[in-house]
Every structure is written in C-alpha cells, then in structure tokens.
Amino acid sequence: MKKIRLGRSGFESSRLAYGCMRIAGDGSGEARDRGKRALRAAIDAGYTLFDHADIYASGECEALFGELLAESPGLRDQLVVLTKSGIRFAGDPDPTSPGRYDFSKDYLRTCVEGSLKRLNVEQIDVLLLHRPDYLADFHAVVELFDELADSGKVAHFGVSNFSPSQVSLLQSLTSRPLIVNQVEINLHNTSAFSDGTLDQCIERRMTPQAWCPIAVLAYPAWGNTFSADDEARIRAEVDRQAGIYGVDDWLVALAWLLRHPAGISPIVGSTTPGRIVAAVRALDIDYSREDWYRLLEARNAAPVP
Numbered sequence: 001m002k003k004i005r006l007g008r009s010g011f012e013s014s015r016l017a018y019g020c021m022r023i024a025g026d027g028s029g030e031a032r033d034r035g036k037r038a039l040r041a042a043i044d045a046g047y048t049l050f051d052h053a054d055i056y057a058s059g060e061c062e063a064l065f066g067e068l069l070a071e072s073p074g075l076r077d078q079l080v081v082l083t084k085s086g087i088r089f090a091g092d093p094d095p096t097s098p099g100r101y102d103f104s105k106d107y108l109r110t111c112v113e114g115s116l117k118r119l120n121v122e123q124i125d126v127l128l129l130h131r132p133d134y135l136a137d138f139h140a141v142v143e144l145f146d147e148l149a150d151s152g153k154v155a156h157f158g159v160s161n162f163s164p165s166q167v168s169l170l171q172s173l174t175s176r177p178l179i180v181n182q183v184e185i186n187l188h189n190t191s192a193f194s195d196g197t198l199d200q201c202i203e204r205r206m207t208p209q210a211w212c213p214i215a216v217l218a219y220p221a222w223g224n225t226f227s228a229d230d231e232a233r234i235r236a237e238v239d240r241q242a243g244i245y246g247v248d249d250w251l252v253a254l255a256w257l258l259r260h261p262a263g264i265s266p267i268v269g270s271t272t273p274g275r276i277v278a279a280v281r282a283l284d285i286d287y288s289r290e291d292w293y294r295l296l297e298a299r300n301a302a303p304v305p
C-alpha cells in the first residue's frame, strides 16, 4: 500500500483510508463478526488509517474496533485512529430534541471521552469536527483543542464537510495545523474540484479525504440528481475505461479521485474482504489525463467549454 504524510503532521498513513461506518452492520453477532473480518482484511491489505465517528451505529463501530485492538496486542501502534464528533441525533438528550450540530466545549469534551473509551485507545490520533456547527464559537473550539492536546487525549485536529472559508476561519484562530478536510467527492458530487476545497488543501498542505468515493457506481449518491440516462452514460464510459485498464468499474472511480493533484485519500467503506483488498489495485492504475476528462464530460453530459 502506498503511503502518504497526513497533512502537516508527522503521521504517515496509507493512501487509501478504511471507513468504519458500516462495520457494525445491524448490530447482530453475525454482522459484528463480518465487521471484524473486514477490519482484519483491511489491516492485512496495508490500510493504516481507520476512519470513525462517534455516531456510526451509535458508537457500536468504535466499540467493535476497540474490541479488535484489545484482542491484538501491538496493533494499535501500527494504526492511525481518526474519529469525528459534533453531530447530535434527534432525541438527544430529550425525545423532543432536534437533530443538530454542537461544537460546545462541554459536548465535544464528552464525545472525546466516549470515543477514547469505546476505541480502547489512550489517544485519538486525529479528531475531526464532523459537520460545521453554524452556531459554533470557534474561539472556544480552539481552546478545547489546546486542552485536548495538552492532556494527550488528541494528537491532531481536522475538519469534515467544511467550506474553504470555514477552514480559513478556524485555522486563523489556532497555530495547530488542521491536517484533514474530509468531504464527499465522487462522480455525482464534484463540488470540491471547483469550490476551492481542493485548492485550499494544496495551499495549506491538508489531506483531502473523500467519503462515499464510489457512489453512483455501487449505490446512488446522497441527494442523487442523476437520471437513468445520466447513469447509463457515465457507466458506459466507466465500463469502457475499465476494459482499457483491465480493472473492475469501481476502481476507475477511485483512480479518477486519485489522479487529482491534491492527493485525495479515498475512504473505502466496503465490508467485503475481497473488495477491500481489490481497492488497493486502484493505486497502480496509470490513469491518463485524457480519460480523466472523458469521464468528466460523461458525468457533465457536456464537453468542457
């Protein structure tokens, strides 16, 4: 597995991250066993960055990962453990509470304590603010960053789903480098190419991580707006390229992200060992500029102007 340096940190991580959002499945014993097999397959295939959030299966994904660490002495030190906080589901804490984002110090502090316990680690390597809280007091947030770093509970910080201006605002308040912006990038959602997100990652040496990287091909993207004709046109071009490169179609989608000069790190979220292993092949595709633009044109249903 190819390695990257994570933002302006000293951490090295695998170019592909493994996403743990689905590892607990429906919470049954069978699903949890499948999740553990997926984690082991990812570790064996050389993934070293494991992406979590406190809300994934209401903490069950972090807990499953923590169990694996407890069963595998020495493993923790080989991995980069990333988790996210700041989203609160409806019903928390009262049945009438709405879904919301909450970057208040007390709430985030409690989240971090919970994640540390479930993950069974003494330190979170990277903590991301999951989605921008419109009501955040970012001065208070950076005070909390200091507190968490000084106490050794968190090594590095980053963000997820932040706009470039939100990144700039937060970064202006702290000398700690924000090392990651984790955003949705796939054949449906290409906003990061043009809204400044990836430019900013290059400029500030942040690592962009792409969530749901194979949406459209494996499952409909969030907020899908593609028609059946759009999907057929995109799939035809993907299939054509898959034939040329001699790979499965979804590896073309990964190669398309990997080709961008910002050094996008796709987060692979399959729980199927064969797919987790196969995804690594995308790193070896010598993907051409021409095919990148052919797929963009198929996606846009228009030639570039």
Ligand SMILES: NC(=O)c1ccc[n+]([C@@H]2O[C@H](COP(=O)([O-])OP(=O)(O)OC[C@H]3O[C@@H](n4cnc5c(N)ncnc54)[C@H](OP(=O)(O)O)[C@@H]3O)[C@@H](O)[C@H]2O)c1
Residues within 6 Å of the ligand: 018, 019, 020, 021, 022, 051, 052, 130, 160, 161, 182, 183, 210, 211, 212, 213, 214, 215, 217, 218, 219, 250, 267, 268, 269, 270, 271, 272, 275
């Ligand atoms: N920051 C955020 O706001 C945010 C939001 C969403 C996700 N994330 C992170 O991003 C990670 C990746 O997203 P994702 O889980 O959606 O990953 P993904 O790799 O884009 O998709 C994985 C899903 O697609 C299925 N799949 C994979 N290959 C397939 C194929 N060839 N044909 C058909 N189905 C296929 C998988 O099924 P099997 O499991 O059966 O293989 C699984 O259900 C998550 O795990 C999470 O860590 C972050």
